[in-house]
Amino acid sequence: MSETIGFLLNDAARLYRRGFNARVRDTGITALQWRLMIYLRRFEGIRQGPLAELIEVEPITLSRMVDRLEEAGLVERRADPTDRRAWLLHLTPRADELIAGMRPVTDALAEEATDGLSAAERDQLTGLVERVRANLSRRICQKEETAA
Incomplete structure (x- = not known):
């Protein structure tokens, strides 16, 4: 029986996340937090709402994730100059260092995969x-x- 493309992609992604989480366990960063930081690198200064849509989590879930990353000194919220109710998200220099330091780990995982x-x-x-x-x-x- 051959598997469908949807099943194969989903199962490969699950195994990839598992491999990622196992390799970076000591950093305290999860695959979802990593994904959030990579999106922030691409879309520096994005609001929380659009970022929640990009990574497909509920806004409250994203808010909690950002809280944890902010406490860890990896993300900062800055007031949106056009809307005082909104926050713009930015990576900190510490996050940039973490991402650079984890690059060999992610490269090795891609190599293994x-x-x-x-x-x-x-x-x-x-x-x-x-x-x-x-x-x-x-x-x-x-x-x-x-x-x-």
Whole structure:
């Protein structure tokens, strides 16, 4: 019996998270917190609401995550100059150091996950998964627009 692409992607992501969490346990950072920080690196100064949507957690869950990362000195909230009720999220220099320090760990995990694949196959796999993600992202956005 062959597995569906959805099952395979989901199961691979689960195993990848497990491997990540095992490797970084001593840092106190979880895979979801890591994801939050990587998104913050990409979208520096984003508000909490849009970030919650990006990482697909409830706003209250994100708020608690940010609280923990703020207490750890990794994230800071800055007042939004255009809306005094809103906060803009920024990584601290300590977070930048942590991310840089964890790069060898994430690189080793990626290497393990793609063991036995040639460089061309790795590039092809990355491209194919990016296309699957783009396809799903477009369809989700279209459904949201239709529902609105």
